[in-house]
Amino acid sequence: xxxxxxxxxxxxxxxxxxxxxxxxxxxxxxxxxxxxxxxxxxxxxxxxxxxxxxxxxxxxxxxxxxxxxxxxxxxxxxxxxxxxxxxxxxxxxxxxxxxxxxxxxxxxxxxxxxxxxxxxxxxxxxxxxxxxxxxxxxxxxxxxxxxxxxxxxxxxxxxxxxxxxxxxxxxxxxxxxxxxxxxxxxxxxxxxxxxxxxxxxxxxxxxxxxxxxxxxxxxxxxxxxxxxxxxxxxxxxxxxxxxxxxxxxxxxxxxxxxxxxxxxxxxxxxxxxxxxxxxxxxxxxxxxxxxxxxxxxxxxxxxxxxxxxxxxxxxxxxxxxxxxxxxxxxxxxxxxxxxxxxxxxxxxxxxxxxxxxxxxxxxxxxxxxxxxxxxxxxxxxxxxxxxxxxxxxxxxxxxxxxxxxxxxxxxxxxxxxxxxxxxxxxxxxxxxxxxxxxxxxxxxxxxxxxxxxxxxxxxxxxxxxxxxxxx
Ligand code: ARG
Numbered sequence: 001x002x003x004x005x006x007x008x009x010x011x012x013x014x015x016x017x018x019x020x021x022x023x024x025x026x027x028x029x030x031x032x033x034x035x036x037x038x039x040x041x042x043x044x045x046x047x048x049x050x051x052x053x054x055x056x057x058x059x060x061x062x063x064x065x066x067x068x069x070x071x072x073x074x075x076x077x078x079x080x081x082x083x084x085x086x087x088x089x090x091x092x093x094x095x096x097x098x099x100x101x102x103x104x105x106x107x108x109x110x111x112x113x114x115x116x117x118x119x120x121x122x123x124x125x126x127x128x129x130x131x132x133x134x135x136x137x138x139x140x141x142x143x144x145x146x147x148x149x150x151x152x153x154x155x156x157x158x159x160x161x162x163x164x165x166x167x168x169x170x171x172x173x174x175x176x177x178x179x180x181x182x183x184x185x186x187x188x189x190x191x192x193x194x195x196x197x198x199x200x201x202x203x204x205x206x207x208x209x210x211x212x213x214x215x216x217x218x219x220x221x222x223x224x225x226x227x228x229x230x231x232x233x234x235x236x237x238x239x240x241x242x243x244x245x246x247x248x249x250x251x252x253x254x255x256x257x258x259x260x261x262x263x264x265x266x267x268x269x270x271x272x273x274x275x276x277x278x279x280x281x282x283x284x285x286x287x288x289x290x291x292x293x294x295x296x297x298x299x300x301x302x303x304x305x306x307x308x309x310x311x312x313x314x315x316x317x318x319x320x321x322x323x324x325x326x327x328x329x330x331x332x333x334x335x336x337x338x339x340x341x342x343x344x345x346x347x348x349x350x351x352x353x354x355x356x357x358x359x360x361x362x363x364x365x366x367x368x369x370x371x372x373x374x375x376x377x378x379x380x381x382x383x384x385x386x387x388x389x390x391x392x393x394x395x396x397x398x399x400x401x402x403x404x405x406x407x408x409x410x411x412x413x414x415x416x417x418x419x420x421x422x423x424x425x426x427x428x429x430x431x432x433x434x435x436x437x438x439x440x441x442x443x444x445x446x447x448x449x450x451x452x453x454x455x456x457x458x459x460x461x462x463x464x465x466x467x468x469x470x471x
Contacts, residue, residue: 009091027084028334031341035089036075038123040068042116043093043107045221046201050109053212060103067101088334090116110209111201114241114329118200121337123222125246128344129193132257135351136186137469140179142358144465147172147179150363151458156440157278157368158377159453167380168372168440169453171278171363174267176461181260188253196246198232199224203240206328242328244318247336251315254343255308261350262308265301268361272298277367282360285353300357304350311346314339375413375438379404381446382414382437389428399426414438 006017018026044065051061071093074080086092090113097104150171159169199219202208219231226232234240271278281298289295317339321332379400386396402425403414410417415438423430436442447454451461465471 008086008095023085023087026087026331026334028088028337029082029084029086029092031338032089032117032120033082033092034341035117035120035124036080036093037072038120039089039093039116040072040075041123041222042119042201043097044068045218046111047107048221049214049217050106052217053214055109055211056103056106060106063101063103064097064107067097067104070100071096088113088117089120110204110211110213112203112205112241114205115200115203115237118203118241118243119222121340122196122198122200122224122246125196125250126193128250129189129196132189132344132347132351133186133193135348135355136182136189136257138355139351139358140182140465141469141471142355143175143179143182144462144469144471146358146361146363147175147458148462150175151455151462153363153365154441154444154455155363155365155368156372156444158372158374165371165374165377167453168377168443170444170455170458171368172458172462173453176458176465178260178264179465182257185253185257185260188249188256192246192249192253195249197224197226198234200234200240203234203237206238206241208237238328242325244322244333244336247340248315248318248322251311251318251339251343254347255312255315257347258308258311258343258350261347261354262305264354265298265305269298269301269305276371277364278371279364280362282357284360285357300353304353307346307350311343314343372440375415376404376407378438378440378443379414381443382434385434385437386426386428389431391426391428395426399429 006014011017047056047061047064047068050056051058056064071080074096080092080096082092083095086095094104094107097107155171156168157171157174158165159167159174199215199222201218201222202213202215215233216231219225219233220229224232268279268281270276272281281296281301283296285298285300286296287299289297318336321335325332382403383393383396383400386399387393391399400414403417403422406421406425407414407417414422415435419432422434444453444455448456450457
C-alpha cells in the first residue's frame with residue numbers, strides 16, 4: 001500500500017500520514033467552515049498582538065494581514081478550495097494563508113487550535129444570540145399585533161385546563177402568554193451572549209505559553225470587553241479549553257425556546273381545527289392533501305412542533321458527550337459543533353416562519369363567541385359573587401356545584417333555572433342580581449388585577465409590550 005502523505009501541520013513526528021479513511025473520519029471542515037470569518041478575525045487580532053510584543057516584524061504582520069484579506073475574499077466569494085484532508089477550518093485557512101504569505105508560518109506562535117476554536121465559537125455565540133434575539137423580537141411583535149386585533153374585536157375564548165373549557169379569557173391574553181415565554185427566552189440568550197464575551201486566546205493547548213503574549217490586548221481587539229471597554233479574558237487556561245458550558249447553555253436555551261414554540265404550534269393547530277375554528281391560517285403556510293381535496297393542513301406548525309424533538313435531542317447529545325470527559329481538550333469535543341449549529345439554524349427558521357405566518361392569521365369572532373357562550377364557564381364568577389354577598393368560598397363553591405347539578409338534571413344551564421329553584425339552594429341566591437354574573441363582558445370588566453385575564457389588564461399589557469418592543 002502506498003504511503004499516505006504526511007499531515008501538513010502536525011506531521012513532523014510521524015512516519016506516515018493518516019489513512020484516507022482516518023482523514024474522512026476525523027475531518028470537521030464540512031461543518032466548521034462556517035466559522036471561517038471568525039477564525040480570520042481571531043488571526044488578525046492574534047497577529048497584531050504578536051507584532052506589538054515583538055514576535056512578528058511589521059513587514060510580516062503586513063504580509064499576514066494582506067494574505068488574510070485574500071483568503072477572506074476567496075471564502076466570501078465561495079471560491080475557497082476547502083480540503084477535508086486538512087481536517088478543519090483552522091488548518092485550511094492557515095495553509096492557504098501560508099501559501100500566499102510565507103510569514104504566516106509564524107502566525108500559530110503561542111496559539112493552539114484548542115484556544116482558537118474556543119475563540120471562534122465565542123464569537124459565533126455572540127453573533128448567534130444577537131440574531132436569535134432579533135428574530136424573537138420579530139415574533140413577539142407579530143404576536144402583539146395579533147393580540148391587538150383580538151382585543152379590538154373584544155374577542156373572548158374559553159381558557160382551558162386539562163383541555164376542558166375552564167374560564168373565559170381574552171384571546172389577546174392567551175397570545176400574550178407566549179410573548180412572556182419568548183421574553184424569558186430572550187433573556188437566556190442575552191445571558192449566554194454575556195458569558196461568551198470573554199476571550200480564550202492565550203490559553204494555548206491547555207497551559208498557556210512561555211512567550212510574552214498580551215492576552216488583554218487580543219481581547220480588546222476582538223471586542224471581548226465589558227461595558228466600560230475593559231478587556232475580559234478567561235481566568236484558567238485548562239477550564240478555557242475544556243469548558244463547554246456555553247455550548248450547553250446555548251443548546252439548553254434553544255431547547256426551552258423550541259418547547260415554547262412547540263406548545264404555541266400545538267395551540268394554533270387545535271385552534272384551526274374544525275373542532276375549535278377559532279382561527280384561520282394563511283394559505284401560504286399550510287398544505288393540501290394529495291388525496292383529500294378538502295384538506296388544509298397546518299404543516300408549518302406541525303414541523304415547528306416536530307423540530308422541537310430535534311432541538312431537545314441536540315442538547316441531550318451534547319450533555320452525554322461532555323459527561324465523563326477528563327480535563328482538558330479531548331477530540332470528542334469536535335462533535336460539539338453540529339448540535340449547536342443545528343439548533344441555531346432550526347430555530348432561526350422556525351422563528352422566521354412564525355413572524356411571516358402570524359400576520360396572516362385570521363380570528364373567527366363567531367366561532368370564538370359560540371365557544372365562550374357556555375354559561376358554565378362563569379360558574380367560578382358566581383361563586384365569587386356569593387363571596388361578595390358574604391358567603392364563605394367553600395360554601396359558595398358547594399352552592400354553585402349544586403346549581404350545576406340541577407341544571408344538568410334539567411338539561412339546561414344555571415341561568416335557565418327558575419328563580420324559586422335557585423333561591424331554594426341557598427338564601428343568598430334570593431337576590432336576583434346573580435343573573436348578571438353570566439355576561440362575559442361583565443366578567444372581562446371585573447377582572448382588574450395585574451396579569452389577569454380581563455380587558456383592562458390586557459390593555460395595559462399590550463401597551464407595555466408595544467413600548468418595550470419599540471412598536
Ligand atoms: N477541529 C477541532 C475541534 O473542533 C479543533 C481543535 C483540535 N485540537 C486538537 N488538539 N486536535 O475540536
